Amino acid sequence: MFSKLAKVASAAFAVALGAVLLGTGAGASQAQPGPPVLGGGSGIVIDDMFECTLTTVGNDSGGRLVGLTAGHCGDAGSRVAAEVNRGYGEIGRFVYSNAELDYAVIEFTPGRIIPVNRIGNVTITGLGGPAQFPTIVCKEGRTTGNTCGVSWGDVFQTQMETWSQMCVVEGDSGAPVVVGSTLVGMVNAYLAVACFGPEVGTNMTSIMDDINARGGPGAGYRPV
Numbered sequence: 001m002f003s004k005l006a007k008v009a010s011a012a013f014a015v016a017l018g019a020v021l022l023g024t025g026a027g028a029s030q031a032q033p034g035p036p037v038l039g040g041g042s043g044i045v046i047d048d049m050f051e052c053t054l055t056t057v058g059n060d061s062g063g064r065l066v067g068l069t070a071g072h073c074g075d076a077g078s079r080v081a082a083e084v085n086r087g088y089g090e091i092g093r094f095v096y097s098n099a100e101l102d103y104a105v106i107e108f109t110p111g112r113i114i115p116v117n118r119i120g121n122v123t124i125t126g127l128g129g130p131a132q133f134p135t136i137v138c139k140e141g142r143t144t145g146n147t148c149g150v151s152w153g154d155v156f157q158t159q160m161e162t163w164s165q166m167c168v169v170e171g172d173s174g175a176p177v178v179v180g181s182t183l184v185g186m187v188n189a190y191l192a193v194a195c196f197g198p199e200v201g202t203n204m205t206s207i208m209d210d211i212n213a214r215g216g217p218g219a220g221y222r223p224v
Contacts, residue, residue: 020170020189020190020191020194021070021072021173021188021189022052022070022168022169022170022171022172022173022187022188022189022190023050023051023052023070023072023073023170023171023173033088034085034088035085035088035091035111035112035113035114036082036084036085036088036091036113036114037084037113037114037116038054038057038067038082038091038113038114038115038116038119039054039056039057039115039116039117039118039119039124039224040054040055040056040057040117040119040122040124040140040175040176040183040223041053041054041119041120041122041139041140041141041142041175041176042054042082042083042084042119042142043082043083043084043142043171044069044073044080044081044082044083044106044142044174045080045081045082045083045086046073046074046078046079046080046094047074047078047079048079048081050073050074051083051142051143051171052069052070052073052074052142052171052173052174053069053070053140053141053142053143053171053172053173053174053175053176053187054067054068054069054106054174055067055068055069055070055103055174055175055176055183055186056068056124056176056183056223057108057113057115057116057223057224058115058221058222058223058224059221059222059224060217060218060219060220060221060222061219061220061221062217062219062220064107064217065107065108065110065113065115066095066105066106066107066108066217066218066221067092067105067106067108068103068104068105068106068174068186068207068218068221069103069104069106069173069174069186070102070103070104070173070174070186070187070188071097071098071099071101071102071103071104072099072102072173072188073104073173073174074094074097074104075094075097076094076095076096076097077093077094078093078094078097079093080092080093080094080106080108082113083142088112090109090112091108091109091112091113092106092107092108092109092112092113093106093107094106095107095216095217095218096214096216096217096218098210101160101202101206101207101210102188102202103186103202103207103210105211105217105218107217115224116224117223117224119140120140120145120146121138121140121145121146122138122139122140122146122176122178123178123181124176124178124181124182124183124223125181125182125223126181126182126183126223127182127183127184127204127208127221127222127223128179128182128183128184128204129184129203129204129205130153130154130162130184130185130203130204130205131151131153131162131164131177131179131184131185132151132153133150133151133152133153134150134151135150135151135179136148136149136150136151136179137149137150137151137162137164137166137177137178137179137184137185138166138177138178138179139166139168139172139175139176139177139178139187139199140175140176141168141169141171141172141175141187142171142172142175143168143169143170143171143172144167144168144169144172144195147166147167147168148166149164149165149166149167149199150164150165151163151164152164152165152198154203159206160202160203160206161185161188161200161201161202161203161206162177162184162185162200162201162203163198163199163200164177164198164199164201165198165199166187166199167194167195167199168187168190168194168195168199169190169194169195170194172187173187173188173189174186174187174188175187177201183204183223184203184204185201185202185203185204186201186202186204186207187199187201188200188201188202189201208221
């Protein structure tokens with residue numbers, strides 16, 4: 001079972017002893033005008049306390065503008081602000097959080113963000129299945145930015161996670177994991193030592209299967 005770090009909300013994304021969930025405490029508010037630009041890799045602030053990374057943003061089959069992040073970053077009802085524009089205030093809320101798969105769905109308030117498919121060095125144009133060894137995967141996190149490494153695949157055959165050798169630290173939770181411009185997973189934790197131990201994340205296939213089976217916000221999701 002993962003240990004908690006920096007007072008993140010509870011999660012049950014259990015893969016190995018000694019893993020660390022990657023949330024972090026938020027800093028001071030800074031007021032800036034206009035809706036913030038957000039996409040996969042953007043920093044988000046939850047309940048004015050915790051910082052995580054947005055996995056992706058897009059529309060569901062109900063026409064809602066939604067996003068994904070790690071489940072341990074917040075519970076249903078948690079308020080979301082943009083790290084780049086904290087003074088702008090609330091931009092949406094967590095509407096669902098799954099502890100087993102460690103993902104959450106955020107519904108954004110209409111007109112409160114400008115959604116994009118590229119942040120930093122990561123562009124997201126579609127969703128794909130889990131990366132297998134020795135595919136090179138990359139991520140964009142609010143703390144460590146863009147890092148890449150080899151995918152080890154589903155080491156424990158859980159059918160829901162992929163291990164990879166990418167640098168991740170606190171605050172990178174939820175960061176999009178891509179092969180090219182295809183979103184294949186999200187960052188959830190690292191094992192042992194930050195940036196040296198393997199990163200462990202949930203596959204997008206598992207996340208989308210669960211979202212679509214449950215229905216409601218997020219079902220039928222497609223990135224912008």
